[in-house]
Amino acid sequence: MAKTTKTKMHKTMNPISENIRGSMVELLQTHLATAVDITYQTKQAHWNVKGMNFIAVHELFDDLHEETEEYVDTIAERLTAIGGQAHGTVQAASENSLLDPYPLDLVKSEDHLKRLTESYAKWSAAIEKGIEEASEAGDPLTEDLLTAVGRGLDKGIYFMESHFQA
Template sequence: MPQNFVPFLKENARTEMIELLNARLADTIDLANAVKQAHWNIKGVGFIGVHELLDDVADHLREGSDLMAERVVMMGGLAQGTSKTVAEKSSLSAYPTEIVKLDDHVEALVERYNDFTTKLRQGIEAADEAGDEDTADLLTEVSRTAEKDAWFIGSNGNKAV
């Protein structure tokens, strides 16, 4: 069993936080893959700006997933981020692979970001209740970046989403 470097948490809180972080890790990896799907296939007016933006956004998600995975391991857990695990565990709706229009990708991404940030906020509340301020802070950091990225993405559509 991996070593626990967060000994101040009670066992039940630690177990809950590992489970919570692994759930959000699956969502984060899934969302990063959806962003790359849009990045590769997007077409339309404003293509290049959105194409480049989505590369940055995917990087932000990968940074967030790395923070979550490392926190899980620090708590003595095992980070669960394989493609198979993500496909089975992500709570986000499947990203449509047949769309190409910029507005359609913007709408699909903003919808998933809204779901994602809602679940991050629920995780922040759960971490606060468990007395794990560091996990709450980590999720707040990821949420803050995700909300900003959703705003940037949504501002690139030609119609309201």
């Protein structure tokens, strides 16, 4: 479960009120930690997967890694754009990620696909709540960013799940 870490706020000419910015920075901090976590979950799967469909899933996990790295960057840069201080280290991610630790001993492609889909689904559910929170707070740009991340995660779920759904 994520801990709340108070974030240093910088002075900014960004027009959103300080209250809203503060709450959006806290929200984005949790999603930044989760993004950093998941981006190395995809690499863990990329490096260790084995099976008859090796090359396809090895490459799929790397594509997913690249997408999640984009999420890390866009989330961190929205957070700093509204005056926050990004907590982007692996240590901060490990403290604040919403995800359960990815097992280090998984090998079979189906096991990686199912486990990584679980992480994506868990994060996607949290993103949905975040979208509501940003909407209620009155920050449509953060809402829009989280919506794009959620859409990407759901596509990732579809790409992975299609291997074991039928």
